[in-house]
Amino acid sequence: MSQNPERLQPRLERLNEALESGALDQARRMLNRGLAPVDVAHLLESTPPREREVLWELVDPELQGEVLQYLNDDLQTLFLNRMNAQQLVSATEGLDVDDLADLLQRLPNTVTLEVLASMEAQERQRLETVLAYPEDTAGGLMNTDAVTIRPDITLDVVLRYLRRHERLPDTTDSLLVVTRGDKLIGSLPIERLLVSDTTMLVRELMDTEGVSIPAMTPDAEVAKLFEKFDLVSAPVVGTDGHLLGRITIDDVVDVIRENAEHQVMSMAGLDEEEDTFAPAWRTSRRRAVWLGINLLTAFLAAAVIGLFEGTIQRITALAVLMPIVASMGGIAGSQTLTVLIRGIALGHVGGGNVKWLLNRELVVGLLNGLLWALVIAAIAVLWFGDPALGVIIAAAIVINLLIAALVGTLLPVVLKKLNIDPALSGSVILTTVTDVVGFMAFLGLATLFYL
Amino acid sequence: MSQNPERLQPRLERLNEALESGALDQARRMLNRGLAPVDVAHLLESTPPREREVLWELVDPELQGEVLQYLNDDLQTLFLNRMNAQQLVSATEGLDVDDLADLLQRLPNTVTLEVLASMEAQERQRLETVLAYPEDTAGGLMNTDAVTIRPDITLDVVLRYLRRHERLPDTTDSLLVVTRGDKLIGSLPIERLLVSDTTMLVRELMDTEGVSIPAMTPDAEVAKLFEKFDLVSAPVVGTDGHLLGRITIDDVVDVIRENAEHQVMSMAGLDEEEDTFAPAWRTSRRRAVWLGINLLTAFLAAAVIGLFEGTIQRITALAVLMPIVASMGGIAGSQTLTVLIRGIALGHVGGGNVKWLLNRELVVGLLNGLLWALVIAAIAVLWFGDPALGVIIAAAIVINLLIAALVGTLLPVVLKKLNIDPALSGSVILTTVTDVVGFMAFLGLATLFYL
Structure with a gap:
């Protein structure tokens, strides 16, 4: 038995050497006979776009279907769209029905129909059975080859x-x-x-x-x-x-x-099927949306600070300390949110026990709020020599950690009920709340006291 | 064939009714004969501590071992520590060797030795083979039952x-x-x-x-x-x-x-084996550490702001806008960091292609930096009527997004080389950098211009 079937690295290095020295015939041989299709796919996924084009052209047409099934959606779409129906049929011969169905779902309808038309009747019927179900259901996952x-x-x-x-x-x-x-x-x-x-x-x-x-x-x-x-x-x-x-x-x-x-x-506004080596332009466009959404929430927080410009002008220490209040709320809230999202995904959280969890999180928020409020207040007093500032920041920390516990617990439960993915939108909403509440509590209390 | 084997909910409801009405005998019967061990484990994991104690006492001693193997580490440790060696031996009879080894690894050494001593020679030898390897290796995962x-x-x-x-x-x-x-x-x-x-x-x-x-x-x-x-x-x-x-x-x-x-x-400083329904006191202690680490980085950012108190006192608009600069850097950096961590985990990233990725991320940072710098600058100018402020914040945004791209790409690669888990410490380090750079660039440029 092969003690270690992962002797991929040396073969990849030799392949790279062949490519760099322009020995394309040698590279072609190594690619098509030295590597398994799953390794070729892995190699393509690990290669920047320009070299990737060269590699793909070297893969034998009859092996391209095997390789395609292991690629991420981004790359499947890229390469599939260059092939005509005839090439597709020959490349995908011998694939499992479920893998073939996955590939066909990335093609324009007209091409899919052409491919179906060129298949044998029995094979076509099997494929149509799988294609009748969405990709993310049992029907879309199945094969039709049972004994x-x-x-x-x-x-x-x-x-x-x-x-x-x-x-x-x-x-x-x-x-x-x-x-x-x-x-x-x-x-x-x-x-x-x-x-x-x-x-x-x-x-x-x-x-x-x-x-x-x-x-x-x-x-x-x-x-x-x-x-x-x-x-x-x-x-x-x-x-x-x-x-x-x-x-x-x-x-x-x-x-x-x-x-x-x-x-x-x-959680970072990204898609799991995204190509690691997507070109800069496409990557920029995709990420810009998430930055824009987060910019909106940042301006909301800025608007809250803007309400208290007068107070900040008198006591600039507030400007120095205010990010601490917002940040502690955000961290504590993310912890609660993460525990809840996981609990819901595992089926642990639901119905009767949400109330218990909310209580627990509020107690945790209060305990950690009090602990860190004391630490932060002591440092603030030592730093700025103003006992009132210590009391104000301590109160703001406790308030923000309690709100973080409340929102961190209830938000994923509510989003789930509304059929919104809490992993995607949960942390944006949460940190908006903890920023707004943090700035509002700290600067608001300071305004009440100092003005 | 059973069309849907998940008819758990109605049975759980009846069990809850029995528990609430104090019909413990009935509850015991439902628990031990109506549910599979994996379902009992799931039920225990979904129940707050006090009710959980009652439930566990109702599980038949000879079923407890089966149930234990499906519980998370927290609960395994909790329940295992109450059993003596004799109870352990009878509860774990018939378990697969790998599952038994996992359980024994949570016990004090003396108890493990007692359990081993009370087993049959052949069984003991098999168990010792598995126990000889760490839990997270192939040896710790294996069973010794091959034909x-x-x-x-x-x-x-x-x-x-x-x-x-x-x-x-x-x-x-x-x-x-x-x-x-x-x-x-x-x-x-x-x-x-x-x-x-x-x-x-x-x-x-x-x-x-x-x-x-x-x-x-x-x-x-x-x-x-x-x-x-x-x-x-x-x-x-x-x-x-x-x-x-x-x-x-x-x-x-x-x-x-x-x-x-x-x-x-x-990513939220939590442990994946943590009990969803851990008591408030233990939860507070565990989470406090993460909050403390983040507090250190928040004070670092505050210290940077503190350098520029004089500037903020003259131009309070800076205090209003500065969180936007830090936040955009943090979001952009997290996107880069997430893509890199995943790329490393999948084996796509390493050696030669890191340079390509760094270039791509810098271009993406520049493009998105320019785009959002323009938007933010326009709003800042409209808001505060000061064109200089627009130029300053635009420059700070571009600088921070470029630094975010640089750190987001290189940090996980370096952490990985140092054998530090980038998922745990990556985002703390990254946001510390983007906070410090964001405040420093924005307030520093403003100080140069206005003073």
């Missing part, structure tokens, strides 16, 4: 039937038991087939309580089912209980990875 | 050998081929066993190029291998090539999920 058997045959017959196959579909851990009308009634784990008495009937051994997934189930729910029941594959059924296809764990792992990335990326 | 075969037998013999088992280990998708000395030399996919001629030898059909994972491989690397090669299980070997055990996809899915949560949680 099906009837309930009233013996294991011996099943074994002989299997031996007539040249190979079984990837990740076949159970055979699906269907009626003559293709209604799913159970599944027979391969494992049971191997250890049981071969004269027994499928009906006697099949599992009728296993998981079957309705085709319209959202992909995040599918992932939860796989995790909960440690599944390797699961059948997908239509509303009438008919078997449509089968989802395998490798596609579910992709879903889990993508959903996790989505949360991290959307 | 092994010799190379020089026919498939017919293999099939008869398998039929002598009552069941095969969970997620057995291939049989591992070993020498007499237990050295791993290949694997035979179950699928191949089912479709091939039964008179052939294992040696002729086995896969010798498959993935085998050295025991000290970090768990994140294990996850990458599973994703890359769409694995369902993989053998783990010692440095001498001997078979130690087998990792299955369900454990890898947990690793992927935990590593993804780690990134999101550590």
Whole structure:
């Protein structure tokens, strides 16, 4: 067995040398015969645009489909849009139906129809089954390659039937038991087939309580089912209980990875399918929107400060200390928000226990508010020699941490109810609130006291 | 087949009713017979501390081990520390070796030794094999339950050998081929066993190029291998090539999920294994540290503002506008930082292409800096009627976005080289820089101009 299958780096270095010295034929050979399609995709994703163009042209046309399926959406769209229907058909030959369906969904409708028209009838029908469902549902994730058997045959017959196959579909851990009308009634784990008495009937051994997934189930729910029941594959059924296809764990792992990335990326207003090496111009346009939204909230905070210009002119120490009040509120609020967003995603938070959490967060806000208010007040008094300033900033800190706890807890619950992604908009709204409340409390209290 | 295995909600509601009305016997029955261990764990994780105590006492002692393995670290530690060695042994009977090893690692050493002493010799030896490796390596993730075969037998013999088992280990998708000395030399996919001629030898059909994972491989690397090669299980070997055990996809899915949560949680200074319903006092203590670290950076920014008190007293508009400069830098920098952290995690970023990315980010910073500098300057001039103020804030914005691009790109690369988790400390360092540079550039330029 290969002790370490990751000996990619030396091969990549030799490939780079070949490219740089202009030995394109040698590079072509290394690319198409020395690397797996998933490695070629990884290489393309790790390469800046200009060199990437050269690389892509070196990939054999019949391998391009295999490589395409591993690329992020950005790059898939880029390369797909250059191919005509004929090239697409030959490049995508032999792909799994679910991967092919993903690719076709990035194409203009007319091209998709052309590709469909040029396929064999059986293959086309399978593809159309998958294309009928949105990409992010069980139907869009499934493959149509399940091995099906009837309930009233013996294991011996099943074994002989299997031996007539040249190979079984990837990740076949159970055979699906269907009626003559293709209604799913159970599944027979391969494992049971191997250890049981071969004269027994499928009906006697099949599992009728296993998981079957309705085709319209959202992909995040599918992932939860796989995790909960440690599944390797699961059948997908239509509303009438008919078997449509089968989802395998490798596609579910992709879903889990993508959903996790989505949360991290959307907190910075980014898209998880974005090409790491997107050109500067496109990157600038995409990021500008998020900066604009945040600018609006920054001007809102500035407007609050503007209300108190007179006070600041008299006591400039306020200008020095005010970012501390806003920043502590923002940090404390983000902690609460993060815990709540995760709790909701895991299904821990909902209904009855939100009230308990709100109480807990308010107590935490109060305790940490008091602790850090004391520290900050002491430093402020030492710095500016004004005891009143200490009292004012302490009060503002406590107020802002309590508001941060309140908003951090309730905001994700409310956004979730409104079907708005809390990872995307939660932290913008939260920091707007903690900035506005922080400046308002600190400068407002100071105005009341000093004027 | 059950169309929807998620009919948990109604059962939970009935359980809650039983608990509230004090019908503890009824609640006990529902908990131990109506719910799967994974559901009981989920219920415990979703329940505030006081009710949780009641629930845990209702779980049958022999089910507690099953439930424990699904709980987060916080709750595992809480409940484990109340059990004595005898209770532990009976509760954990029948657990997979890898899950048992995870639990034992949370116990004091003396208790672990007691538990080991009370086990059967064979079981103890298996457990000690797993315990010899850190939890976050391939060795810590593996199970010791692989089915092994010799190379020089026919498939017919293999099939008869398998039929002598009552069941095969969970997620057995291939049989591992070993020498007499237990050295791993290949694997035979179950699928191949089912479709091939039964008179052939294992040696002729086995896969010798498959993935085998050295025991000290970090768990994140294990996850990458599973994703890359769409694995369902993989053998783990010692440095001498001997078979130690087998990792299955369900454990890898947990690793992927935990590593993804780690990134999101550590950005807010939180731990991914933290109990959502931890008591207020413990929560306050944990979060206080993060607030303290951020307070230091906030005082650093305040000190910078303090340098320019005189200027602010003359031109109070500076105090109004200065948070905008800092905030835009922070947002732009976070976008760069997030893209880089993800790029590094995916293995896209490294070596030669960092320079390209730095150039791209600087161009993006310049373009967005110019765009938003114009907008902000226009508003500032309209607001305060002072063209000089517009020029000053525009310059400060461009400077801060360029610095944000520089630090956002290089910081994660440097932190990674120093083996510091960029998700944890990256954004604190970044916003400190963008705050300091933002205030310094804006107030400094204003001081140069106005004084």
